[in-house]
Amino acid sequence: MVKTGSSPSQSLQTKDLFIMAKLLQIDSSILGTNSVSRQLTAQIVASWRAAHPATEVSYLDLAVNTPSHLSAESLGFCLPAGAADLSDAQQRENAVSEALVSQFLAADVLVIGAPLYNFFIPTQLKAWIDRVSQVGRTFKYTEKGPVGLAGGKTIIVASARGGV
Structure with a gap:
């Protein structure tokens, strides 16, 4: 079963879902071919594609294409689109944020490789x-706290941890 909503009545069999789904595979391990989480995400995506051959797959390798951490420049996305007072650095960082959030919002399914380093996910993730x-x-924020606006997505997290 794949849970596709916030209530049990919204759970459906995977074979009934996503005939033409857009799947985003995200890997974040720095270990390349030695990464167990990368092996897991590859297996999950292969299984998904076998069950849903029309799935369009996009791939994001955060160890190779690492977004910078939040900074004064990267918080430009918090300002209105096209704000005239954005610096060149803020405009560049805003373009990165826009590309990432657009890719996320376009995906119906996300398969995220999340290894654990020092008891936490990689900083690039x-x-x-x-x-x-x-x-x-x-x-969005409500009087009861934050509420998600990107519902209806299937998110599969493949996590691995080990020793060195």
């Missing part, structure tokens, strides 16, 4: 989460 977490686009 955290930077990606920071970039796609945008008020008014992927969540």
Whole structure:
């Protein structure tokens, strides 16, 4: 079963879902071919494609294309689009954030490789989460707290941990 909503009544069999799905595979391990989480995401995507051959797959390798961590420049996405007072650096960082959040919002299915280093996810995965977490686009604040705006997605997290 794949849970596709916030209530049990919204759970459906995977074979009934996503005939023409857009799947985003995200790897964040720095270990390349030695990465267990990369092996897991590859197996999950292969299984998904076998069940849903029309799936369009996009790939994002955060170890290779690492978004910078939040900074004064990267917080430009918090300002209105086209704000005239954005510096060149803010405009460049805003373009990175826009590309990442657009890619996230376009995906129906996300397969995320999340290894654990020093008891936490890689910093490049955290930077990606920071970039796609945008008020008014992927969540909103309410009197009861934050509420997601990107519902209806299937998210599969492949996590691995080990020793050196």
